[in-house]
Amino acid sequence: xxxxxxxxxxxxxxxxxxxxxxxxxxxxxxxxxxxxxxxxxxxxxxxxxxxxxxxxxxxxxxxxxxxxxxxxxxxxxxxxxxxxxxxxxxxxxxxxxx
Numbered sequence: 546x547x548x549x550x551x552x553x554x555x556x557x558x559x560x561x562x563x564x565x566x567x568x569x570x571x572x573x574x575x576x577x578x579x580x581x582x583x584x585x586x587x588x589x590x591x592x593x594x595x596x597x598x599x600x601x602x603x604x605x606x607x608x609x610x611x612x613x614x615x616x617x618x619x620x621x622x623x624x625x626x627x628x629x630x631x632x633x634x635x636x637x638x639x640x641x642x643x
Contacts, residue, residue, distance in 0.1 A: 558642040559630065561599050565638050569596075576638060585636065590615065591629055598639065604630060 561567070564579040574592030576585040587595055593614070597607040608626055612619055633639040
């Protein structure tokens, strides 16, 4: 099943930017971009998404694993995952090889 979202699909390998430090604080994750000196805070779900990306999983693998871990509608999750990936990309927290 293909789910249409208003966000463009990111194709290619997705990796956390090597110049971004991350630290889990309870359920949340704090990111610090060394080049921009900006801090970012991810909620529990986004933090888990980041951890899986950081572990080397593809976005599709992350989606499958998270659908197993969390009780969420797959369509809603797909849309939110694409929004998160696009936000991370806009802030240069991830790189995408296209």
